[in-house]
Amino acid sequence: MNFLQRLFWGRRGVDALSVALLLLAVVMELLGGLGRPMHIFWYLSYLPLAFALYRSFSRNILARSRENEAFLRWVGPLRGSLTGAARRFADRKTHCYFRCPSCKTRVRVPRGRGKICITCPHCHREFIKKT
Template sequence: MDFLRRFMAGRYGNDQLNAALLVLGLVLIVIEMVTGWGWMGMFILALLILCYFRMFSRNIQARYAENQKFLRWWGPVSTRLHNARMRFADRKTHRYFKCPNCKQRLRVPRGRGKINITCPHCHTQFVRKS
């Protein structure tokens, strides 16, 4: 264990981009097994080599910059996925509407009949059936 700690000293290690690349590699392995596309093996191998290259790299600033660029792209995607999951989880108790003025997403309880909704962002009022 001490050998591994000394070996990794001064190296970049793992980050969110590496984790995403590994998950992508696993998904592609499953797809390759299901479809039988042998040519995907080279692409998967290249992904794994890239992961290990990034992990063992001593150029920490460059790997950090790559990860930050990935996180700037992944942040909005992750937020959308999380919000969609939350909307799906409470679909039986709440409805979601977009404000016609500012497009803000508003959450209201279900089963209240026609209600007057006031957007907390722009204070526009509109009527919808909950």
């Protein structure tokens, strides 16, 4: 353990971009094992793996932090929409989701209440929908 602590002293370590690169390498490895025309992915899978290792062992923390921040800015909206979709899917039996006609805010209401008047929490406009 002491060896690893000394090895990573002054280094960034593994961050979100490195994990994404490692996952990309694993997916490319799996695609490469599918057959003869896909062997190119097996060879190309070493590129994200090498870049992830380079980033993990790099001592230039400022540059690696900037790369990670740029990656998180790019992935953030995608991650947020996937999280929202997963939540809506999990709530599909108990709640309905509607969009406000004026401000387009997504409003969550309980399912099975019949025709209800929904007040938007953002713009306070009232609209009627059937749950």
